[in-house]
Amino acid sequence: MKTKKILKITLILILIGICLFFWKKFKRKNLKERFKTIAVEKGNIKITVQATGTLMPQNRLEIKPPIPGRIENIRVEEGQTVKKGEILAWISSTERAALLDAARSKGEKELTYWKDLYKPTPLISPMDGVIIxxxxxxxxxxxxxxxxxxxxxxxxxxxxxxxxxxxQLLLQQKVEIILDAYPNVKIKGTVNHIAYESKTVNNVTMYEVEVLPEKILDFMRSGMTANLKFTIQEKEHILIIPQEAVKTMDNQTTVFVPSKEEKNKKNRIPKTIETGITDGKKIEILQGLSEGEPVLVPEIRFQNLKLKNNGVNPFMPARRGSGNRTSETKK
Incomplete structure (x- = not known):
């Protein structure tokens, strides 16, 4: 019994090994590197660093009264812009409020007398800003x-x-700001401050960076989430090709270009170039290629499988009454 069990396990392992062998062989056979031809073109490359931040006041100042008492009048509303030295509210001291309440019961003349004699205290704005x-x-x-x-x-x-x-960040560096609440509006800004001391956030060392928007738009509110793109490097009107077209061969940067020679069975030849900056998708060409010149970009594709029954997998059971099925790929 024990010998039969071992024999069964051995047979199963052999079958699995055979299946894996033929599957890998089948995969290698039908995996082929193909190339598409593109032209060297002029374009722009921008390298950015992305981060998420929060819109908040640069200086948030709570305005407190110099004396206790009662608020008589508030002259401003939320969102209103005020100037330094502007009167924001009038406050009666505790004593003045008590005197006015007593005078009010004696008549309008008595009330007016004490109001003129005992003036309220102004609450004054200490700086230019917005009431939030x-x-x-x-x-x-x-x-x-x-x-x-x-x-x-x-x-x-x-x-x-x-x-x-x-x-990679520097003071006065350009930043693109996009608020979650207004994803279609791009706001320009610059780096205003980079913290010298780090903070640990979720076991990751982070540094606080302040970004100054060029304009404060009416819809911007404290607490809004902002997505930032810091411009590290930017070049315009330069020669570019896809990053995947560039290879390293014999310690040289190379691309493949189409070959017109009939003896060349692969229809491509390597060409040495010099590259510049890249954003991971496009790469700058400094030397070796000119605008409009054709370059080959590799594509990995599976070949069309030539199976029996007009493309039907022989290992899959055929559907009754459905007949043979074919597929067509549009180029």
Whole structure:
């Protein structure tokens, strides 16, 4: 019994080995490298580093009252632009509020007297900016810890950039900003600050980078997610070909070009070139090729299988009543 079991296992392993052998042989036979012809053309190459950031105020300032009391009037709304020294609100001190409440019960004349005698305290903007938060309404009591208004001087994008990319970033470098909320709008910006100290985010060393948008558009809001593309290198109107057309042969950068010689069975010959920058898809040609010159780009394809029954796999059972099936590939 034990001998029969071992024999069965051995036969199964032999069958598996035979199947693998013929499958690999079949695959190698039908895998063929083909080439398509393209022309050297002029184009642009831009190398970028991508990161994700958040739109937020460059300086966020909570405006707090100098005295406790009651808010009499707020003169601004959220989104309103204010200037340094502008009066944002009027506040009555606790004593003034008590006096006015007592005078109000004695009549309008008494109330006017105390209003003229005891003036409210102004809440003044300390800088130019935009009101991004209005927390309180007139009539509410307020302490010196409360911040009825929050002011922002301008919006920037703060992003976390991986340490492997941070060495490619420079101050004043061009950046393309695209907000998740407005994916069709591209906003130009520049690198304003690169942090000197790193932060660990999910066990990855990151550096905070501040990007300054050239314009602050009306729809931009603090907290929006922004996708950034830092321009590392950019060249325009240069000779380019697909990256996959370039090979390394005998320590030389080479491409294949069509051969007109009848003796050349492969119909291609290698040509040495000199390349420049690449974005992974296109590569710059510095020497060796000219605009419009044909270059061969490899394609890996499976050959059409010439099987019996007009292309029907003999190992697959035929469908009853369906007859022979054929397939057509359009070029």
């Amino acid at each position: 938060v209005r927390n309180m309404q007139p009539g509410q009591s307020i302490t010196i810890q409360d911040a009825p208004l929050v002011l922002s001087d301008r919006l920037i994008v703060k992003a976390q950039v991986d340490e492997t990319d941070i060495g």
